[in-house]
Amino acid sequence: MEDIQSNLDSYYLQLQQVDAALTSDATNQELLTLKADLEEVINLTKELLVNQGGGPVESEVIQEGPSPSETEWKVGDKCLATWTEDGKSYEAIIEEMHPDGKVSVGFVGYSHGEVLDAAQLKTVSVKKSKSASAPRGEAASSSAGLKRAAPKETLAERKQALLKQKEYLKKRKQKKQARIEEQEAEREKEKKKWLNFSTKKGIVNKKKKSIFASPETVDGRVGIGTCGVSGKPMTEYSAAEKWRKGWK
Numbered sequence: 001m002e003d004i005q006s007n008l009d010s011y012y013l014q015l016q017q018v019d020a021a022l023t024s025d026a027t028n029q030e031l032l033t034l035k036a037d038l039e040e041v042i043n044l045t046k047e048l049l050v051n052q053g054g055g056p057v058e059s060e061v062i063q064e065g066p067s068p069s070e071t072e073w074k075v076g077d078k079c080l081a082t083w084t085e086d087g088k089s090y091e092a093i094i095e096e097m098h099p100d101g102k103v104s105v106g107f108v109g110y111s112h113g114e115v116l117d118a119a120q121l122k123t124v125s126v127k128k129s130k131s132a133s134a135p136r137g138e139a140a141s142s143s144a145g146l147k148r149a150a151p152k153e154t155l156a157e158r159k160q161a162l163l164k165q166k167e168y169l170k171k172r173k174q175k176k177q178a179r180i181e182e183q184e185a186e187r188e189k190e191k192k193k194w195l196n197f198s199t200k201k202g203i204v205n206k207k208k209k210s211i212f213a214s215p216e217t218v219d220g221r222v223g224i225g226t227c228g229v230s231g232k233p234m235t236e237y238s239a240a241e242k243w244r245k246g247w248k
Helices: 002-024 029-053 136-143 157-201 241-247
Strands: 062-064 079-082 088-098 102-107 113-117 124-125
Touching: 002 029, 002 088, 029 157, 029 241, 079 102, 079 113, 088 113
Parallel strands: none
Antiparallel strands: 062 124, 079 088, 088 102, 102 113
16 A cells, blocks of 8 residues: 555655646647546556555655745645545645635545645654654655656656556456446345346245135125135035024
């Protein structure tokens, strides 16, 4: 999971560099294609993080720093942004700067984001450990705002590596979708087997008729359940003549 997050940070940094290059050459088709590929890979990587159960988690090593002015924020910068669901601040990455002073941020390790005023963002600073100190190289990179040095690659090499990563992420997503579809097909199969079994046994749509139900014919009687069974007619009752004789 840390490797995926590290890759995501790298993609945001590359996107920031491509945006900077496009400011001086806005019609460069190669740069525009690279930007589109980067955005797609970023989205795929964020989906992969969510599928692995990643979410916005408050970090113990992150604390709020002073908020810089709006002009200091750039696409790809890390910051602390407020999530409206709970009102708490989480680590996020700036994805887009809007002309009205608002910014779109994506929370690290989560698919959701927010659109906030740039003034609401806070810088990220890392607490120093008392028990151990980081090597000079790592300390320097941390104090530099968690930014990394630009990779020494040509544009063609970077594009080729990006295409490979995009295909890899697509395949992982397709495999996950295939597993879901396979599980759905298995459930449908079990459902059909049960329906076939219950139909043969007469379980489905079989209604028990009450002897007190309305008769189907005009001469039928309610409550007589043995009429016509085994060729026997309806039971006849004789008058109680002996009781009448007793009264005479």
